[in-house]
Amino acid sequence: MEKKIAVLPGDGIGKEIVAGAIEVLKVVAEEYNHQFIFEYGRLGGEAIDVDGTPLPQATVDLCKDSDAILLGAVGGPKWDQNTPALRPEAGLLAIRKELGLFANLRPVQAISSLTDASTLKKEVIDGVDLMIVRELTGGIYFGSPRERREENGQRMVVDTLSYTNEEIERIIRKAFELAMIRNKKVTSVDKANVLESSRVWREIANEVAKDFPEVELEHMLVDNAAMQLIRAPKQFDVMVTENMFGDILSDEASMLTGSLGMLSSASLSANGPGLYEPAHGSAPDIAGQNKANPLATILSTAMMLKYSFNLIEEGNVIEEAVNRVLEKGYRTADISEENTKLTSTTEMVEQVINEI
Amino acid sequence: MEKKIAVLPGDGIGKEIVAGAIEVLKVVAEEYNHQFIFEYGRLGGEAIDVDGTPLPQATVDLCKDSDAILLGAVGGPKWDQNTPALRPEAGLLAIRKELGLFANLRPVQAISSLTDASTLKKEVIDGVDLMIVRELTGGIYFGSPRERREENGQRMVVDTLSYTNEEIERIIRKAFELAMIRNKKVTSVDKANVLESSRVWREIANEVAKDFPEVELEHMLVDNAAMQLIRAPKQFDVMVTENMFGDILSDEASMLTGSLGMLSSASLSANGPGLYEPAHGSAPDIAGQNKANPLATILSTAMMLKYSFNLIEEGNVIEEAVNRVLEKGYRTADISEENTKLTSTTEMVEQVINEI
Numbered sequence: 001m002e003k004k005i006a007v008l009p010g011d012g013i014g015k016e017i018v019a020g021a022i023e024v025l026k027v028v029a030e031e032y033n034h035q036f037i038f039e040y041g042r043l044g045g046e047a048i049d050v051d052g053t054p055l056p057q058a059t060v061d062l063c064k065d066s067d068a069i070l071l072g073a074v075g076g077p078k079w080d081q082n083t084p085a086l087r088p089e090a091g092l093l094a095i096r097k098e099l100g101l102f103a104n105l106r107p108v109q110a111i112s113s114l115t116d117a118s119t120l121k122k123e124v125i126d127g128v129d130l131m132i133v134r135e136l137t138g139g140i141y142f143g144s145p146r147e148r149r150e151e152n153g154q155r156m157v158v159d160t161l162s163y164t165n166e167e168i169e170r171i172i173r174k175a176f177e178l179a180m181i182r183n184k185k186v187t188s189v190d191k192a193n194v195l196e197s198s199r200v201w202r203e204i205a206n207e208v209a210k211d212f213p214e215v216e217l218e219h220m221l222v223d224n225a226a227m228q229l230i231r232a233p234k235q236f237d238v239m240v241t242e243n244m245f246g247d248i249l250s251d252e253a254s255m256l257t258g259s260l261g262m263l264s265s266a267s268l269s270a271n272g273p274g275l276y277e278p279a280h281g282s283a284p285d286i287a288g289q290n291k292a293n294p295l296a297t298i299l300s301t302a303m304m305l306k307y308s309f310n311l312i313e314e315g316n317v318i319e320e321a322v323n324r325v326l327e328k329g330y331r332t333a334d335i336s337e338e339n340t341k342l343t344s345t346t347e348m349v350e351q352v353i354n355e356i
Numbered sequence: 357m358e359k360k361i362a363v364l365p366g367d368g369i370g371k372e373i374v375a376g377a378i379e380v381l382k383v384v385a386e387e388y389n390h391q392f393i394f395e396y397g398r399l400g401g402e403a404i405d406v407d408g409t410p411l412p413q414a415t416v417d418l419c420k421d422s423d424a425i426l427l428g429a430v431g432g433p434k435w436d437q438n439t440p441a442l443r444p445e446a447g448l449l450a451i452r453k454e455l456g457l458f459a460n461l462r463p464v465q466a467i468s469s470l471t472d473a474s475t476l477k478k479e480v481i482d483g484v485d486l487m488i489v490r491e492l493t494g495g496i497y498f499g500s501p502r503e504r505r506e507e508n509g510q511r512m513v514v515d516t517l518s519y520t521n522e523e524i525e526r527i528i529r530k531a532f533e534l535a536m537i538r539n540k541k542v543t544s545v546d547k548a549n550v551l552e553s554s555r556v557w558r559e560i561a562n563e564v565a566k567d568f569p570e571v572e573l574e575h576m577l578v579d580n581a582a583m584q585l586i587r588a589p590k591q592f593d594v595m596v597t598e599n600m601f602g603d604i605l606s607d608e609a610s611m612l613t614g615s616l617g618m619l620s621s622a623s624l625s626a627n628g629p630g631l632y633e634p635a636h637g638s639a640p641d642i643a644g645q646n647k648a649n650p651l652a653t654i655l656s657t658a659m660m661l662k663y664s665f666n667l668i669e670e671g672n673v674i675e676e677a678v679n680r681v682l683e684k685g686y687r688t689a690d691i692s693e694e695n696t697k698l699t700s701t702t703e704m705v706e707q708v709i710n711e712i
């Protein structure tokens with residue numbers, strides 16, 4: 001199989017972790033006789049510095065012309081004081097919108113060799129295996145008007161949460177499709193006792209559910225969901241929700257495993273290339289020190305192989321290699337504990353490759 | 357001191373827990389020579405049944421004519437299928453708005469005799485003492501337009517997050533005032549990398565901070581806050597945020613203590629009476645069975661004594677009584693564990709009274 005992968009290392013630790021993940025992909029390609037062609041583009045802070053915009057057109061073109069996208073992370077204090085449009089995150093929001101990446105998949109799986117890293121009790125998280133499906137190109141992130149105003153002599157400010165029925169339907173349908181290949185349960189999270197958009201969301205979820213009679217659908221209010229994720233996370237299989245709720249809940253859920261350094265993500269569109277990135281940020285404080293945890297990025301490439309290229313076995317091989325490395329006690333600083341082996345970024349990559 | 361207290365028992369377990377809390381208040385009144393006059397009103401489901409509306413005008417008048425309001429809880433399956441305007445929660449939203457209850461205070465304190473009840477590790481929550489200050493009468497809960505539309509032949513739906521600068525300023529100021537009598541740190545939670553309203557929020561927080569040079573102000577993005585609450589909750593003193601973020605984060609934070617049955621809340625206005633209620637719901641499944649935990653409601657009356665009547669000693673007496681009862685091992689079903697004494701609602705109230 002020949003595939004073209006757009007690589008956007010981004011800022012901070014982005015370059016190191018992406019370099020490591022690409023080494024892993026190359027080994028898999030050799031082992032299984034595939035050809036992965038990597039082409040590089042700029043996004044975020046680096047793009048602001050070089051191109052004067054966080055998402056240059058060349059990067060958009062590169063991505064559209066690829067089969068999948070591997071992203072490191074963007075952002076850093078250097079650009080924090082910029083105007084909103086010239087901040088690295090603006091590039092992230094823009095690429096999601098440009099490529100129609102409406103479905104953000106955030107799997108959260110307890111890794112038994114790591115359960116001590118969590119602040120939650122072992123018995124609460126042992127066996128957790130859930131997937132948050134977050135709507136990524138609509139809602140209050142993109143609605144208009146979003147502006148400061150003066151009304152009756154009062155200064156005020158407005159943001160708008162808006163969704164077309166179609167946008168709601170396609171993300172909920174995606175959640176049901178995922179539930180079909182998982183444990184056949186969808187928890188749709190909304191705030192239907194307050195928001196009109198949530199009422200529409202709930203109605204559409206009930207409609208879509210009719211096409212998936214094998215899947216159990218449950219509705220949960222977002223405040224309750226924020227509790228239940230800590231109280232009893234094993235109750236969840238697929239959780240689907242709108243953009244802002246998904247932002248909050250997926251970061252909350254990431255704490256179940258104890259470290260953001262282990263969590264991968266995929267952002268999928270209807271027909272175009274999917275984008276794969278670690279759930280964590282660019283960690284400028286440890287950039288360039290060969291300390292960053294490359295596992296979330298490596299696990300993101302496993303998602304890429306599975307979701308974009310349908311290379312299920314190859315994806316599994318990577319995931320199993322990561323598990324074995326952890327079982328052997330190798331740990332980057334973010335997940336290190338007593339009686340484990342402190343491991344650098346490049347060593348960790350080597351260990352994973354050894355296990356493939 | 358003579359005070360008039362409006363009592364709104366509401367639905368489900370509301371009547372039992374409010375009855376218990378009033379007994380406690382009566383004992384305190386006797387002990388300290390105050391006169392509390394209780395007058396009853398309807399809110400929520402009961403009001404829908406009797407008055408045809410979740411918030412009858414008589415209840416509004418009663419509240420406005422009182423020095424403080426004690427609320428049980430509203431809601432139940434009986435009214436779940438009603439149209440939004442005829443649901444019990446609509447009464448809750450309406451009373452907040454009618455009485456201008458813009459500041460919702462939700463203290464979260466680890467109770468050492470109860471730390472085993474949490475799903476978080478003991479060392480993570482031991483010593484937690486934070487207060488979430490949630491804006492309660494603005495934001496996406498009340499903004500307009502909020503409607504379904506058709507645009508370019510597409511069905512869509514819109515909700516609006518809006519704030520006047522004044523609304524933002526008064527809640528942030530309240531948070532700083534509270535920090536001054538606590539540990540002098542304010543964490544302002546927003547989503548300034550996405551929302552225009554959050555950018556205004558952050559600017560105003562920086563302005564208000566100038567009036568409180570002794571208080572440390574920190575800004576935190578809401579997704580990060582959702583993580584930090586689980587990762588390291590002891591870092592927080594006062595956390596202030598807008599309505600919807602506050603709804604989610606305060607319920608998430610409530611899990612730190614292991615049971616919603618222990619958490620009190622106060623909702624304050626600029627000049628009018630404050631409203632005090634437990635953070636939990638009406639628990640229709642156990643209503644009328646003398647099983648409900650009255651402690652959150654009892655602790656809410658302690659907040660009432662302190663915040664509305666400035667009766668600090670009397671409030672402390674109630675809090676200390678509750679602590680002693682827990683130390684002696686009395687537990688309602690929601691917090692019962694091995695080697696504790698299973699206690700009914702009425703017995704629990706008696707135990708608290710014995711300790712006063």
Ligand SMILES: CC(C)[C@H](C(=O)O)[C@@H](O)C(=O)O
Nearest residue numbers: 089090092093247549550579
């Ligand atoms: C950087 C920010 C705009 C972004 C978001 O809120 O979507 C981030 O938090 C994420 O979840 O990818």
Ligand SMILES: CC(C)[C@H](C(=O)O)[C@@H](O)C(=O)O
Nearest residue numbers: 193194223445446448449603
């Ligand atoms: C019942 C609901 C409308 C309410 C809210 O979201 O404000 C509740 O969750 C709360 O926090 O008091």
